[in-house]
Amino acid sequence: MPKLTIDGNEVEVDAGLTVLQACEQAGIEIPRFCYHERLSIAGNCRMCLVALERAPKPVASCAMPVADGMVVHTNTPEVHKMRKGVMEFLLINHPLDCPICDQGGECDLQDQAMGYGLDHSRYKENKRAVEDKEMGPLIKTIMTRCIHCTRCVRFTTEIAGITDMGMLFRGEHAEITSYLEKAVDSELSGNVIDLCPVGALTSKPYAFVARPWELKKTETVDVMDALGSNIRVDARGSEVMRVLPRLNEDVNEEWISDKTRFACDGLRRQRLDRPYVRKGGKLQPATWDEAFAAIKDKVDGLSGSKLAAIAGDQADCEAMVSLKALMANLGSANIDCRQDGSKIDPSLRAGYIFNSTIAGIENADALLLVGTNPRVEAAVLNARIRKRFLAGTFPIGLVGEAADLRYDYTHLGTGPEDLQAVLDPGSEFGKVLQAANRPMIIVGQGALAREDGAAVQALTREIAEKYGMVDKASGWNGYNILHTAAARVGGLDLGFVPGEGGLATEDIVSACGKGDVQVLYLLGADEIDMNALGSAFVIYQGHHGDAGAHRADVILPGAAYTEKNATWVNTEGRVQLGRLAAFPPGDAREDWTIIRALSDVLGKSIEVGDLRAVRSKLVDANANFLGIDSITSATWGEFGTPGNVSAAPFTSPISNFYMTDPISRASETMAKCTETFLGSPEQKTGTDG
Amino acid sequence: MSDAPETFEFTADSKAKADAAIAKYPEGRQRSAVMPLLDIAQRQCGGWLPMPAIEYVADYLDMPAIRVLEVASFYTMYNLKPVGKHFVQVCTNLPCWLNGSDNIMRACHDKLGIKNGETTEDGEFTLLEVECLGACVNAPMMQINDDYYEDLDSDATKQILDDLKAGKQPKTGSQLERYTCEPLGGLTSLTHQEELRAQKVSEKGDN
Numbered sequence: 024m025p026k027l028t029i030d031g032n033e034v035e036v037d038a039g040l041t042v043l044q045a046c047e048q049a050g051i052e053i054p055r056f057c058y059h060e061r062l063s064i065a066g067n068c069r070m071c072l073v074a075l076e077r078a079p080k081p082v083a084s085c086a087m088p089v090a091d092g093m094v095v096h097t098n099t100p101e102v103h104k105m106r107k108g109v110m111e112f113l114l115i116n117h118p119l120d121c122p123i124c125d126q127g128g129e130c131d132l133q134d135q136a137m138g139y140g141l142d143h144s145r146y147k148e149n150k151r152a153v154e155d156k157e158m159g160p161l162i163k164t165i166m167t168r169c170i171h172c173t174r175c176v177r178f179t180t181e182i183a184g185i186t187d188m189g190m191l192f193r194g195e196h197a198e199i200t201s202y203l204e205k206a207v208d209s210e211l212s213g214n215v216i217d218l219c220p221v222g223a224l225t226s227k228p229y230a231f232v233a234r235p236w237e238l239k240k241t242e243t244v245d246v247m248d249a250l251g252s253n254i255r256v257d258a259r260g261s262e263v264m265r266v267l268p269r270l271n272e273d274v275n276e277e278w279i280s281d282k283t284r285f286a287c288d289g290l291r292r293q294r295l296d297r298p299y300v301r302k303g304g305k306l307q308p309a310t311w312d313e314a315f316a317a318i319k320d321k322v323d324g325l326s327g328s329k330l331a332a333i334a335g336d337q338a339d340c341e342a343m344v345s346l347k348a349l350m351a352n353l354g355s356a357n358i359d360c361r362q363d364g365s366k367i368d369p370s371l372r373a374g375y376i377f378n379s380t381i382a383g384i385e386n387a388d389a390l391l392l393v394g395t396n397p398r399v400e401a402a403v404l405n406a407r408i409r410k411r412f413l414a415g416t417f418p419i420g421l422v423g424e425a426a427d428l429r430y431d432y433t434h435l436g437t438g439p440e441d442l443q444a445v446l447d448p449g450s451e452f453g454k455v456l457q458a459a460n461r462p463m464i465i466v467g468q469g470a471l472a473r474e475d476g477a478a479v480q481a482l483t484r485e486i487a488e489k490y491g492m493v494d495k496a497s498g499w500n501g502y503n504i505l506h507t508a509a510a511r512v513g514g515l516d517l518g519f520v521p522g523e524g525g526l527a528t529e530d531i532v533s534a535c536g537k538g539d540v541q542v543l544y545l546l547g548a549d550e551i552d553m554n555a556l557g558s559a560f561v562i563y564q565g566h567h568g569d570a571g572a573h574r575a576d577v578i579l580p581g582a583a584y585t586e587k588n589a590t591w592v593n594t595e596g597r598v599q600l601g602r603l604a605a606f607p608p609g610d611a612r613e614d615w616t617i618i619r620a621l622s623d624v625l626g627k628s629i630e631v632g633d634l635r636a637v638r639s640k641l642v643d644a645n646a647n648f649l650g651i652d653s654i655t656s657a658t659w660g661e662f663g664t665p666g667n668v669s670a671a672p673f674t675s676p677i678s679n680f681y682m683t684d685p686i687s688r689a690s691e692t693m694a695k696c697t698e699t700f701l702g703s704p705e706q707k708t709g710t711d712g
Numbered sequence: 713m714s715d716a717p718e719t720f721e722f723t724a725d726s727k728a729k730a731d732a733a734i735a736k737y738p739e740g741r742q743r744s745a746v747m748p749l750l751d752i753a754q755r756q757c758g759g760w761l762p763m764p765a766i767e768y769v770a771d772y773l774d775m776p777a778i779r780v781l782e783v784a785s786f787y788t789m790y791n792l793k794p795v796g797k798h799f800v801q802v803c804t805n806l807p808c809w810l811n812g813s814d815n816i817m818r819a820c821h822d823k824l825g826i827k828n829g830e831t832t833e834d835g836e837f838t839l840l841e842v843e844c845l846g847a848c849v850n851a852p853m854m855q856i857n858d859d860y861y862e863d864l865d866s867d868a869t870k871q872i873l874d875d876l877k878a879g880k881q882p883k884t885g886s887q888l889e890r891y892t893c894e895p896l897g898g899l900t901s902l903t904h905q906e907e908l909r910a911q912k913v914s915e916k917g918d919n
Contacts, residue, residue: 189782192786202776202781
């Protein structure tokens with residue numbers, strides 16, 4: 024390991040690091056604009072200059088590899104002078120419009136100009152002006168502010184895998200642009216806003232909305248997909264102004280998808296802020312007491328088999344465990360958290376989580392995708408697959424709908440039969456999996472949410488076992504289920520599935536149609552066929568006036584994910600806590616408190632006093648809830664039901680990435696994205712006009 | 713001057729040249745040939761690169777169009793706007809300027825009736841001020857299409873432009889009596905080389 028002296032202190036660092044990284048390890052911060060640890064090194068801003076003894080001129084530390092015996096100075100008057108010079112050049116063409124710039128207060132250039140800027144400008148000539156570029160409904164551009172660090176170009180090319188952005192012309196005429204000024208068509212495009220060190224690329228929906236110092240920042244988790252991306256929610260008063268990513272190397276690194284970032288304006292529209300009761304065919308505003316009384320009227324005297332409950336895609340674990348307890352007290356086994364009709368086997372944990380973990384993708388050496396399009400189902404996870412792909416020797420096979428996944432793969436077919444063909448070790452991809460040391464399979468909901476889902480799952484287990492994807496000796500488990508719903512693993516973990524003799528989602532719906540189930544409790548479930556519910560009495564507890572609320576007989580207004588302290592479990596089985604960033608609107612309440620109050624009214628109290636009591640119920644249901652932010656590896660075993668598979672091709676459960684849940688369907692920004700990237704505004708469901 | 717074409721495709725001749733350029737690089741490194749290919753495309757298009765040509769080159773090399781556009785916009789010798797049949801580039805850097813490049817520019821203005829960066833209405837001439845073309849020894853100079861015209865003065869410039877207008881090929885290189893960049897009035901040292909030079913001249917037929 025090379026030893027070098029930085030500011031008089033000798034440090035020993037790993038070979039292959041750059042001087043800038045070595046300085047960071049030594050606890051010295053080097054100013055920079057273009058350098059970013061997750062992107063390739065460009066070395067074009069020159070802000071990170073240091074003095075290197077025996078070097079003829081200042082050295083850009085971000086691009087200089089360490090060598091034994093280097094003597095580096097980062098804090099001498101000479102170094103300061105160099106950096107001041109660089110800063111002066113950067114500021115020559117940078118407009119002095121900080122007061123009207125959305126980056127103000129969180130701008131790298133502003134911050135570093137405090138350290139290295141002159142107190143006046145010596146530049147008397149005209150500053151250059153650059154025409155703004157059109158980059159779609161998410162990214163606002165003020166290109167005069169651009170300092171040409173090319174972070175956005177490198178991000179889109181390297182991480183997002185699109186080749187839309189580039190730097191045209193040269194020198195004073197250099198301009199960052201997207202090709203032919205097309206909208207940047209990536210599910211991760213919003214990250215360039217965070218990456219931009221100045222105010223050249225800012226958030227369009229957030230333009231001129233707030234200043235960073237006015238916002239209350241809450242660290243929480245995202246529920247727009249099953250990844251559980253770590254986010255920071257910035258709120259002013261009761262309004263969520265924006266969502267930013269939070270660093271978590273194991274989950275989302277520092278990226279979030281555009282839906283996670285921009286769907287938050289949906290939290291302000293179509294909200295359920297008071298209870299409603301259907302009277303004379305119309306939903307009428309009501310008080311909580313009236314709503315509960317209407318439910319009591321209906322439920323009293325009904326046997327448990329006439330009741331059913333379905334939990335939606337964003338339900339939190341506290342609400343689900345409470346509802347499960349309530350349904351048990353009412354004597355009903357008809358509960359299900361798989362509103363998409365997935366036939367996933369809830370009996371064994373290893374059979375329904377992403378066993379290899381998301382970070383584990385980087386250790387795999389072959390990948391089989393089954394019935395999934397990770398680009399739309401979990402955009403940030405897809406970036407992780409791409410990262411592994413770029414590292415080289417990573418054969419990827421896909422059984423399912425062919426799509427542009429931003430990396431190369433072999434399309435092995437579309438249906439279960441093609442999956443069966445992979446079982447043959449003589450087949451093309453069979454050989455690949457055979458040769459791999461740590462192969463992995465990712466099974467999507469497109470393969471499981473169908474009639475023969477259980478048989479397909481058994482088939483995937485067979486493949487996993489055949490090709491040594493589960494290796495007890497090394498601890499490698501490459502059998503992965505990619506969920507699309509934030510609530511799913513939590514629901515399966517705490518057993519929100521049909522009990523003995525209970526009905527699963529599809530059976531509940533058809534039983535409602537036949538009148539066998541008379542009361543249906545929807546906990547934020549909007550994706551079932553509302554027209555098939557017959558005359559059932561529907562209780563909808565949720566936060567948006569979507570399909571479920573439209574059909575409901577009683578609406579209990581709940582809290583959205585930013586408005587409650589709640590637990591979610593991501594697709595890896597990682598238990599994460601969401602925190603309250605803003606209070607729910609009007610009469611809306613945290614979900615588990617609604618269920619507890621209702622249980623008291625019904626005389627079937629679930630007997631939980633506070634959040635702590637609910638959480639201890641979670642732990643009772645599954646000990647995994649003890650380990651917050653950690654992953655417990657699941658024991659391998661039998662799951663799935665071997666059987667005949669149909670020939671029908673796998674289809675992706677998500678047709679429109681931008682609208683998958685009540686919040687994103689209510690979001691104007693997501694509607695604009697749908698129009699821009701998918702051609703026409705998606706037919707909305709529910710009560711949207 | 714040609715209008716922007718809707719489509720672009722290499723002619724058989726261009727294709728042969730392009731493939732020869734690509735063959736210089738190892739398999740899978742065909743992108744390295746982007747600059748020669750852009751040049752071939754530019755020549756085929758009459759001195760400039762319309763967007764379809766850029767996209768065609770991108771497809772030809774299996775690379776993103778934006779990367780090709782970056783190259784084409786970075787280098788000044790690729791023209792992204794149509795140019796005249798005779799693309800007049802006058803050097804105005806220091807050595808040429810000291811030797812009267814202002815007069816050359818003025819002569820061009822007077823003769824062609826256009827200013828820097830403009831094209832004549834008939835599409836015959838485009839005039840452009842450029843940075844050093846590396847012929848300072850015979851300053852001032854200008855480049856028209858692929859030919860250098862050196863040791864210019866106002867009259868010589870006008871004469872060259874007149875010749876081109878008339879469809880004649882003017883004398884290229886130095887407009888004075890000198891061989892390439894040798895001293896005016898003959899060699900002052902290594903004079904024994906003169907015989908050798910005379911031989912060369914007679915072989916080539918001109919200077």
